[in-house]
Amino acid sequence: MKPKAFDYMRANSVDEAVAGLAKTGEGARILAGGQSMVPILNFRLADPELLIDISRIKELDYIKIDGNAVQIGAATRQAKVMAWPELADRIPLLAKALPHVGHFQTRSRGTICGSLAHADPSSEIPLCLAMLDGEVILKSASGERRLAAADFQTGMLSTAKRDDEMLVAARFPIAEAGTGYAFDEMAQRRGDFAIVAVAATVSASKIRLGVGGVADKPTIVEWGNIAGDELDDALNAFAWELGGYDDVHATARYRRELVRRLGRRVIEEART
Template identity: 40%
Template sequence: MKPAAFDYFAPGTVDEALGLLADYGGDAKPLAGGQSLVPTMNFRLAQPAVLVDLNGIEELFFIREEEGGLRCGAMTRQRSVERSALVQRISPLLHEAMPHIAHSQIRNRGTIGGSLAHADPAAELPVLAVALDARMYVRSVTDARWVSARDFYMGLFATAMLPEEMLVEVAFPTLPSGSGWAFDEVARQHGNYAMCGAAAVVGLDGRRVVERARLVFLSVGEGPVEAEQAAALLVGEQPNAEAIRAAAETAATQDIDPVGDIHAGPAFRRHLARVIAERVLTRACERAAGTEGQ
C-alpha cells in the first residue's frame, strides 16, 4: 500500500502547471485534493510518472459572483463551498448537497474541480453540475474553452478533457425564478459512497404548471445519468403527488439501467432510484411553488 515513485512538481501558477502537462503529456497527472487520486496511487491502480501539485496555485482558489452566477476556482476546497454564504444564496442546491460528499475530514482537503474532473459515477458534484447546467472552463497551453457539463462527461471516469488540458474554473448559472431544487442520496453510512442519489431541478410557469424539469442520478450508470423520459413526463403537468409518482416510476424503470455490485443489486438500486426520485421531485416542486413545509 505505498505509491510507486514519481517526479513531483509544485508550480505556483496555472501557466506553469499547463506547461508541465504539455511537456509530460499522458505521463503527468494534476494533483488536486488527492482524496481520490492518492488512494488509487496507494493501491497502485494509478502510477503516474509525474505529479503536478496544484495546491500552491493561489489563483485556483476562489468563490465569486459573476454575471449573476457562481464561479468557483477548481482548487476551492469542498469544505469552503459547503460553508460559503455566497454559494448558499446563489446556488442553494449545491449548498444542500455538499454535506453528503464523504466526511468532513475529506471535504477539508477535497476540491470542487478535482471531483468534477475525476468523473466518478458515484460522486455528487458531477450530478449537480449536470442538474445545474454548469460550464467547465478547460485550459491547455494553446487553448481555452468552456464545456457544458452535459458534454463534459463521457463515461466511466472519462471526460472531454485531453491529457494536456486542465479544469481551472466552473460556472454555475443562477436558476430562473419559479425554480425548485432538491438533492438526496442513500448510503449505508452517512459519508460513504451512496448506493443511489439524485438531484432535481423543476421550474413552474405562472399557472403553476411544470415547464422545466431535470432529474439526474448518481451510482446508477457510468456517470451522471439524466432521467429524460421522466422529466418529459412531468413537463406540462400540475406538480401533484400522482404526476410525481409516475415520473419517479418512469425514471426507475425506463431511464436507468443500473448494474449490481456488492453494495446493492440492480433491483435494489431501481427501488432506491424510485424512492429518491419521488422525494427530490416532491421537494423541488414544493420549493418551486413556495409551499415547502406546508
C-alpha cells in the same frame, strides 16, 4: 501498498502547471486535494511519471460571481465553498449536496474541480453541475475552452479532458427565482459514496430529475409539472430505463426502487 516512484512538481501558476502537462504528456497527472488521487496511487491504479500539485496556486483559489454563474477556481476546496455565506442563495442545490460529499476531513482538502475531473458516477458534485447545466473551463498551453457538464463527463471515471489540459474552473448557474431545488441520497453510512443520489429542480412548468450511481454518469430527465399517478408512472419508467446493476453494495432492483422513492421525495421537496 505504496505508490511507484514519481516526480513531483509544485506549480505556482496555471502557466507552470499547463507547461508541465505539455512537456510530460500522458505521463503527467494533476494533484489537487489528493482525496481520490492518493488512494489511486497507493493502490497502484495509476503510475504517473509526474504529479503536478496545483493546490497552492493562489489564482485558482476563488469563488466569484461572473454573469449568471458562480465560478469556482480549481484549487478551491469543498469546505471553503460550503462555508461561503452566499451558497444557499446562489447555488441551493450544491448547498444541499455538499454535506453528503465524504467527511469534514475529506472536504477540507478535496476540491470541487477535483471531484468533477475524477468523474465518479456516484459523486454528488458532478450530478449538481449536470443538473444545473453548468460548465467547466479547461486550459492547456495552447488555449482555453469551455465544455458543458453533459459533454465533459463521458462515462465512469472518464471525461473529455485531453492529457495536456487541466480544469481551471467550474461554473454553476445561479438559482432562478420560482424554481425549487432538492437533493437526497442513500449511502451505507453517512459520508460513503452514494448507492443512488437524486437531485430535483421544479418550476411552474417543468420537473427536472437527475440520478447518480445507477448509470455510468449522471442521468437527467425532464417532465412537465406532473403529479400523482402520472408522476409515479414516469418515475417507474425512468427507473427501468436506467436499468441499474448488481454489486456488493446493492442489487439493480434496489437501485431502481431508490430512483422511484428518492425521486418522488426530492420532487415533492423541490415543489414546496
